[in-house]
Amino acid sequence: MAEAAAKVRATRWKTLDDLDLSGKTVLTRVDINVPVEAGQVTDTTRIDRIVPTVDDIIAKGGKPLLIAHFGRPKGKVVAEMSLRQVVPALASALGRKVQFIETLEGAENPTDEARAAEVLLLENIRFHPGEEANDADFAARLAALGDVYCNDAFSAAHRAHASTEALARLLPACAGRLMQAELQALEKALGDPERPVMALVGGGKVSTKLDLLDNLVEKVDMLVIGGGMANTFLAAQGLGVGRSLCEHDMTDTARAIAEKAKRTGCEILLPHDVVIAEELREGAENEVVAAGDCPDDKMILDAGPDSVAHIEQAMDRARTLIWNGPLGAFEFAPFDAATNAVAAHATDLCQAGKLIAVAGGGDTVAALNRTGAAEKFTYISTAGGAFLEWMEGKTLPGVAALGG
Structure with a gap:
């Protein structure tokens, strides 16, 4: 464990405080893979824990485009695994309107409503086979959607996927507040x-x-x-x-x-x-x-x-x-x-x-x-x-x- 923590210390990862976000779209990898029954979120814990990151991005003049997975659709569109069903709970937790974007093409050609929105949420990233394959071309398409990359999904950090690994190497990258808290806590408990x-x-x-x-x-x-x-x-x-x-x-x-x-x-x-x-x-x-x-x-x-x-x-x-x-x-x-x-x-x-x-x-x-x-x-x-x-x-x- 000390070795693992030492490796993290050696990377000198940045936080939201280290990057200029003003006027920039921040591709923000989050984990909002929450339990849903009959179309309703039954436990908002994971949603609640990304609020500080989204709030800080906006406070620093950035626009968060949230990227997340939901379930295991294995690279195919599965209606019951759509992130659309978490939008009401997400908007409630953030206290902000969340504009849902159904397709990657929709994100590449945003509507006026999407351009005006404070927070954007892209459809389940695992609907695309390039995500779990950590495909370089797919990661490049994602990178073109924004200016900065922020990973706030420690729970998905053990996966070398396009939105967790490849994307971080294509844009200025930092840890979100939840990721930062996780790493600091584990360093204190396991590293030293x-x-x-x-x-x-x-x-x-x-x-x-x-x-x-x-x-x-x-x-x-x-x-x-x-x-x-x-x-x-x-x-x-x-x-x-x-x-x-x-x-x-x-x-x-x-x-x-x-x-x-x-x-x-x-x-x-x-x-x-x-x-x-x-x-x-x-x-x-x-x-x-x-x-x-x-x-x-x-x-x-x-x-x-x-x-x-x-x-x-x-x-x-x-x-x-x-x-x-x-x-x-x-x-x-x-x-x-x-x-x-x-x-x-x-x-x-x-x-x-x-x-x-x-x-x-x-x-x-x-x-x-x-x-x-x-x-x-x-x-x-x-x-x-x-x-x-x-x-x-x-x-x-x-x-x-x-x-x-």
């Missing part, structure tokens, strides 16, 4: 962190976070493993996990990661006790047993109270926390108890100025939002794959391209 550093990684499968775990044991001082992944590590120790979610074919890998942690001086924290039940449902009858004492006919669905206490005591020693994934099946009470308790403890430490806490990933954000903890963390990343790849120590093409 205050130590000790604790990483909390949860989720279902070791196989999906193998690169992450392998990288973290080299970079952090303490690694908490929760969720279904913890079951795989318990099984690797020869402990019974019953019918729990567990990748028994990954136990050798789990042992290898544990051995690597010993060599690097990273302390791995696994559950001491667990919450078990016969079925996963809201309010299911459950009990707490020692880790490894799960009967063959039951499932481990959460970390137990002793485990929570152990994590909290370790967290008291930490100065930086990086959180990705829940500790249990948080969607169903009471199996959200461990996640909720540890999140509350982290927020208390943040509020007291004792901890820098950065979290990211879909399940993580959902879990922290349910408890109200998200707003009290130092930073919450809305990026899923990009946040994960950053934690894995990988270079993100969309960030690297901003260095010119």
Whole structure:
């Protein structure tokens, strides 16, 4: 992770404060890939977070032409993936009229109404096959639409697409306010962190976070493993996990990661006790047993109270926390108890100025939002794959391209 952050520092990426935007069209890559039901946006979080960038561009005399994707149309026009349906929510969040442009040709030959509009939104960029192919000719057509490029979509920065990578190399480029905030927060948590550093990684499968775990044991001082992944590590120790979610074919890998942690001086924290039940449902009858004492006919669905206490005591020693994934099946009470308790403890430490806490990933954000903890963390990343790849120590093409 330090290596990845060093690469970003070396690019010396610019911000909106570094470029003259007066009288210029600013091609602004944003992520407004929001959930929609029956034509209505049901969660405006991603829209709300681009408002500062759009407002600043306009305040500096620029005209934002927003470029975004919606879903995965795979280079074809798919009516239900049109960005037109997000225009009302976008206009409401911005407090401005948003002129929707249906085609690239329409952007190349703007109407008088488009010329007069404060904010333009181009139709789903992934309707064009040249986008995901990172096609140079397509990127050149996009570049011809404006004078400056601004990337405010950190969540798409791990994709080398035309609107995230190639376009940044064709125009004066900078990071938008959200991208800037993401990079600064991650640099503080991962690039040059205050130590000790604790990483909390949860989720279902070791196989999906193998690169992450392998990288973290080299970079952090303490690694908490929760969720279904913890079951795989318990099984690797020869402990019974019953019918729990567990990748028994990954136990050798789990042992290898544990051995690597010993060599690097990273302390791995696994559950001491667990919450078990016969079925996963809201309010299911459950009990707490020692880790490894799960009967063959039951499932481990959460970390137990002793485990929570152990994590909290370790967290008291930490100065930086990086959180990705829940500790249990948080969607169903009471199996959200461990996640909720540890999140509350982290927020208390943040509020007291004792901890820098950065979290990211879909399940993580959902879990922290349910408890109200998200707003009290130092930073919450809305990026899923990009946040994960950053934690894995990988270079993100969309960030690297901003260095010119």
